[in-house]
Amino acid sequence: MHSTINKLSNGALQSVAKIISRTKCSFNKTRPLLREIVTYHLPCYLAKLDHEDVIMSELSEILINPGSYQSDSLSLVTPVSPLLLSSINQALDRLDGIPDQALVAVNRKLIGKTSMPKFWHVPRSSSRGHLIEIVRKRCKMIIARIEEGYMPKRLAKAMSMVNLYWKQKLRSMDISQLEYFPFSKETASLQ
Structure with missing residues (x-):
């Protein structure tokens, strides 16, 4: 406190x-x-x-x-609750339905690396599966090291990328999805 x-x-x-x-x-x-x-x-x-x-x-x-x-x-202070952990697990379970560019963006958010958007080749399915496993592993490692009961900013940004994709695809927010990290209205409207 x-x-x-x-x-x-x-x-x-x-x-x-x-x-x-x-x-x-x-x-x-x-x-x-x-x-x-x-x-x-x-x-x-x-x-x-x-x-x-x-x-x-x-x-x-x-x-x-x-x-x-x-x-x-300024830091993100999102208390970690069982509901939040359940929502994170649901988001990780749905990584298979996310396109490759969104997966790469989620991975970059977890690492904390920024880069310019670019067009890239279509990866093989084996590298896609590997990327999904890497993202899941990094998320679970961060969850295991949560300190003071607050979610780290990197994890919040990564999970928000997943939610932003599903929000754009489904044209609505699923009730089981939580807002992890607030995007600006301009960013959300671009979707």
């Missing part, structure tokens, strides 16, 4: 401090003092909450919103 609080922007820290103190006034405090207030009081405040859904939704909106984090330390 401390690392998440350290990454919050000044405005987000101020909003969380307002919620914790239950006041509408603004805090004219320095960042270290705001961070100390939130770090010290947030766990106590959360422990005392009794089914106050409005306050919990306000806090979750602040913590989930990517704009609430400093731009230099």
Whole structure:
């Protein structure tokens, strides 16, 4: 929790401090003092909450919103849940139906390598099967090393590529598919 609080922007820290103190006034405090207030009081405040859904939704909106984090330390914070792991496994099971270019893109996202799009030859079926196995193996290795209960950005981007392909092909989002990594509206509209 401390690392998440350290990454919050000044405005987000101020909003969380307002919620914790239950006041509408603004805090004219320095960042270290705001961070100390939130770090010290947030766990106590959360422990005392009794089914106050409005306050919990306000806090979750602040913590989930990517704009609430400093731009230099922005990272994807997707909690790993059984539903998310099930969705990842379903996406990995459906890799056989994805074209080769999408598979290569998923593999590049897993590796973290960027490259310019290019036309390439049609690969043999044996290399396609090998690529599918490599992608599955890399995904399972990343899942096995998940730290702090959050999904790594590389895996989120790779799974989003799979979902983007199926969304484009089926012209709708399947209810079993989750959004792993938010694409910009321009990117999604190109599909």
